[in-house]
Amino acid sequence: MRKASSVRAVEFTLDASSLDRLCTNWSCRWPVPDDGRWPVFLDALDAVSRLGLDEEEMREQLPDEAEITEAVRLLSLGEFPDNDDDADAWERHAQARACRDDLSALWQDTQDRLVSAAEGLAACPWLHPWAEARMGAQAELAEQQRQLLTRFYAPRMLAEAAAVALLPAPAASAGTGFGIFGSEAPMVLRRVWQAWHAAARWDAKPLAQAALAAEQALHEALGRRRKGREEAEDSLVGLTAAWSEQARLLAAEQSAGRPWRLIAVRIPPRRWYPHGGGAHDPLTSWELAVVTVYQVAVDWCHGTAALWVPQGIGEQLLAAETSMEAVDLLKDADDWAAPASVLLGTWEPEPRVTLT
Template sequence: MIASERAVDSSAVRERRRRHWRYLQTQLLESHTVTAAYPWLESWVEPMRAGLAGAVDHTRRSLASLLNQAELVEAACAAALPSPKFSGAPAFVGLGTSSPWLLQEAWARWQQECAAGWSGLEAGRSTATSVLYAAFGRRRRGRAEALEGLDRLVDNWNAQARALAAQSAAFPLRPVTVDVLAIVRDSVTGREEDQLTRWEAGVIAVYQVTAHWPTGSVGLLAPSPVAAQLLRGGSLVLEAEDSDCTGL
């Protein structure tokens, strides 16, 4: 099996385990919602819930074993990078006067892909490249030069994120308490929406140290850039230790 096929297979395994883990989490969270509303069911539900909590933790550890912690930290650092300023460079002459805002869009797509995913910084490259392909359409003149120029930019963005991640290794881990959001089901269509990004799910899987399922919260002990990114997101964090040691 070639490397690309192994990568696809590994990604599929991670995705299956994530979905299974999130399904079990949602069942566990819903069981607490039910007993909070109908307390007399507690003695009947609790024995089954204890087994479900064990299955949730076992599946979490299984998923965590498939994830690369360094890539989660690098993704957090990519999300923290300030937006660069773009001007007309010779490599992008084929884009005409639109080149600055097209490069800004490529940067935004790269950063969003890195921040939401768990597959490493290179996952953002194809997303950024798609912006230029769409801009050129069927035109070929200047496209190769622009794509090469964008590759160099992405190399630089990746290097900046990895440099920040390397700097953060000297800082202590930070405790963070986050809200575990259940999968939402549309009552009409039955469609399900996971409120956690893959990066958020990966961070919880890897860095969880405690769980308090009646309130739907878990405690993490995470690298400083990861904690900082969770705080920037804002929607999950319930409590975090104040720290300005990273400057992120």
């Protein structure tokens, strides 16, 4: 096109009569709808075409095993190094976080392609023979990516995060250590608590990391204040440690000795902003980690997954505040001995917006 002396656009309606003009030799590979649903067909064809990675390309997308092993080791010690002055350590931790985040993005990309292709095949079933091998290869790739990603998350950490949702908000008292704020102390405590609560609940990181969010909230409230600053900071350390301990005890109380639950979730797709603005991910880090670690079956046709989870996590998945539609697959099951994939297939969630 760049070398053409001129370019002329031709517009025509995609309908049955267009087929005669486009395929004069009658060699089209698939029957094309004659009911005005050409856009559906073209969208389906595009979605399935996006599955066309060969095995070598798939392998090249995955991080190196040594890189993953080192990233898992570093992040098990914390999101950031202990020594603030060690530039090399900061760089290694940054690379480890990038490894985890890139692998997570790859997995979500694969899932999005599979769900989009499945929706297209539902609208145009005659594409199944052509798409079957591609769907199978992508499903295997998605599972391989998921297995690698599980290494970055500790199940106990996810259970403790689920318990955070049930903790009561702390009440301001004279012993809080926020006397520097005077009458504003209850408001500051509330802000600090909300920052810690959000980070501990949704970030899928050890509870100790949530203290950083609380510290940031406190420092914003302190501003340039000096007198009483150290007392407030020391008090916050004690508060976040106490909140973390409460969450650990509650997590054990929620799930210890109680049967696990089989929860089906509908994974919401990412929404891409126009003009290259990136993607909005409706899943929090905690939700994504739970799907990663506890998935035992998946149904790409409906974009659903079955998760075998501890009691506490199951209760939070079924709570209205999560962004995933979820149901208890064993609540009314006639045969609890049925495989998870069979029980998952019995759930018919509300259909997503179809291709248009």
